[in-house]
Amino acid sequence: MAKQLNEILLEQGKLTPEQDKQVQLYAKQNNISIADAILRFGFATEEQVTIALSKHFAIPYASKENGILVPEREQNLQDIINEKFARENMVVPLFIEDDSLAIALLDPTNLFLIENIKMMSGKQIQPFITTKSQLLGVIDSFYSNKNLLEEVLNETIRTTPVDAAAQAASDEEVEVTGVLDLDRMDQNSSQYVKQVNAILRQAISERASDIHLELFDERVSLRFRIDGSLYERTAPAKDAVNAIISRIKILSKLDIAEKRLPQDGSFTIRYQNRSIEVRVSVCPAVYGEKLVLRILDKGTGEMNIDKLGFEPEQKKAFLEAANLPHGLIFLTGPTGSGKSTTLNAVLTTIRTTELNYMTLEDPVEYKLAGISQVQVKPAIGLTFAAGLRSFLRQDPDVILVGEVRDNETAEACLKAALTGHLVLSTLHTNDALGAIPRLIDMGMEPFLLSSSLALVAAQRLVRVLCPYCKVPHIPDPAMLARIIKEGHLNPKEQNTWTFFKSVGCPKCFGTGYTGRRAIFEVYRMTEEMRNIIYKTQDLIELRKAANRSGALNLRGNGWHKVVRGITTIDEILSVTTADE
Numbered sequence: 001m002a003k004q005l006n007e008i009l010l011e012q013g014k015l016t017p018e019q020d021k022q023v024q025l026y027a028k029q030n031n032i033s034i035a036d037a038i039l040r041f042g043f044a045t046e047e048q049v050t051i052a053l054s055k056h057f058a059i060p061y062a063s064k065e066n067g068i069l070v071p072e073r074e075q076n077l078q079d080i081i082n083e084k085f086a087r088e089n090m091v092v093p094l095f096i097e098d099d100s101l102a103i104a105l106l107d108p109t110n111l112f113l114i115e116n117i118k119m120m121s122g123k124q125i126q127p128f129i130t131t132k133s134q135l136l137g138v139i140d141s142f143y144s145n146k147n148l149l150e151e152v153l154n155e156t157i158r159t160t161p162v163d164a165a166a167q168a169a170s171d172e173e174v175e176v177t178g179v180l181d182l183d184r185m186d187q188n189s190s191q192y193v194k195q196v197n198a199i200l201r202q203a204i205s206e207r208a209s210d211i212h213l214e215l216f217d218e219r220v221s222l223r224f225r226i227d228g229s230l231y232e233r234t235a236p237a238k239d240a241v242n243a244i245i246s247r248i249k250i251l252s253k254l255d256i257a258e259k260r261l262p263q264d265g266s267f268t269i270r271y272q273n274r275s276i277e278v279r280v281s282v283c284p285a286v287y288g289e290k291l292v293l294r295i296l297d298k299g300t301g302e303m304n305i306d307k308l309g310f311e312p313e314q315k316k317a318f319l320e321a322a323n324l325p326h327g328l329i330f331l332t333g334p335t336g337s338g339k340s341t342t343l344n345a346v347l348t349t350i351r352t353t354e355l356n357y358m359t360l361e362d363p364v365e366y367k368l369a370g371i372s373q374v375q376v377k378p379a380i381g382l383t384f385a386a387g388l389r390s391f392l393r394q395d396p397d398v399i400l401v402g403e404v405r406d407n408e409t410a411e412a413c414l415k416a417a418l419t420g421h422l423v424l425s426t427l428h429t430n431d432a433l434g435a436i437p438r439l440i441d442m443g444m445e446p447f448l449l450s451s452s453l454a455l456v457a458a459q460r461l462v463r464v465l466c467p468y469c470k471v472p473h474i475p476d477p478a479m480l481a482r483i484i485k486e487g488h489l490n491p492k493e494q495n496t497w498t499f500f501k502s503v504g505c506p507k508c509f510g511t512g513y514t515g516r517r518a519i520f521e522v523y524r525m526t527e528e529m530r531n532i533i534y535k536t537q538d539l540i541e542l543r544k545a546a547n548r549s550g551a552l553n554l555r556g557n558g559w560h561k562v563v564r565g566i567t568t569i570d571e572i573l574s575v576t577t578a579d580e
Helices: 005-011 017-030 034-041 046-057 083-089 111-121 132-143 148-154 161-169 172-177 191-205 238-251 312-322 339-350 384-391 407-418 435-441 446-452 477-486 491-496 527-535 539-548 554-563 569-575
Strands: 091-097 100-105 124-129 179-181 210-215 220-226 229-233 263-271 274-285 288-297 327-332 357-361 372-375 398-401 422-427 453-465 513-524
Touching (some): 005 017, 091 132, 100 132, 111 124, 312 327, 312 453, 312 513, 327 407, 384 407, 407 422, 407 446, 435 453, 477 554, 554 569
Parallel strands (some): 100 124, 179 263, 357 372
Antiparallel strands (some): 091 100, 220 229, 274 288
């Protein structure tokens, strides 16, 4: 009978008898493998476990560090083991030498898999063992076009910037359809067109929300904003920047001759059977124009309220307020914190055919079925306030106002709420309760605000740990006590908590994180809070009253994400303050 992993680690002195008992009990109680239990407790790292197995089975260990886990690209190995088979069976081909095929896999005891590959390849099999995180990263890099950007940008450019702009202008298909099709690879396109396409493909594949291209005195900077942080990428040549910007201007129908004034535009691209909008901003700088592209990939937008990050009580409070027949709901947070996504998810959840829903946005980012959406156009007089006044003659039941920016819009929202409509909107304040003095400063009378305000909330986005490279972590006692206190957590449930640290791997492009999740504070208005708004508007007293209601603040909600292994302690500390 094959030995269990814990027995192997016991023999090698990597696990103590006391740790072994803990691991076996935890694995049984939580219906997980011994390996997962060992990793969760942090008794050994993924690499230590794999090396232990390597010694026990006398099978060589392969990693990027020892130079073995690097598939040979010149031997057409993908024709022997295709990507689908590699991912399903967690195996990757490494190289062919004489009559042997070297492979890296997770389970060296899987003789059926090894025999299957032997029959597929017609060669003897030399197995290597590796870690899951490294194997997934190698599969991604070996079977994908991740090096396409570097390859295209490093190609020799034989055309001049003027030639590139002319070729870009003559791209008839884009002119006719208004859509740039990235799924088509046109080898006859100019080098600059290929470079723009490669940058866009790479940014989308890395889940970037923004692309920054700027020229400095001695260098060019190309950066992608991924999960809120900017990362450098291989930049184009200095003499190619103006032609690339010209290409983007043509796609956005901007003036390629105008280099002195800022310009804004947009265009649409089609990629992997989905439509993606790209917003363009060009701004003159000291060394030349700076280009910023905002990628609005609706395919990645999360419109399911259950997956936004609400705690059960927070979700209940928000939906109860959103189902009221009238009142004001305000969601606060900085630009790019996901406020529009949250409010659109709420509207999608409460929508029925019995009510009339209308939104006033700048811009309309998500197209919602069954909801009338209006784009603000200040240049022709269609402001938030003017649009809201018009809405009241359209017999609405629920109104979403993209943002309250001025006194006129604030007063129009209040009037709509007082005349029997439910109004949802956003504000830029540091926390949820900060919306109240801001609204009063905008001209809302305290006695009217206290009676009409149903709920205030705030949100931030925190990065989610990469599942392939995160490692267990045990916080020090002082930090643990702080987490319990600020998160209103029950210390008796500590055995169910799991803490992790970020590491970084090819799967997450070395960041340690993949995607983002929102943390919230949600306050339904209590009688005590209404009285404070009406009488004193004291923010300190409002916070005390909110705490007495038992609601979590931003940091408290963040600690709930930490103990469930969703994000890290450092991430919560970086995006919240103790008062939030």
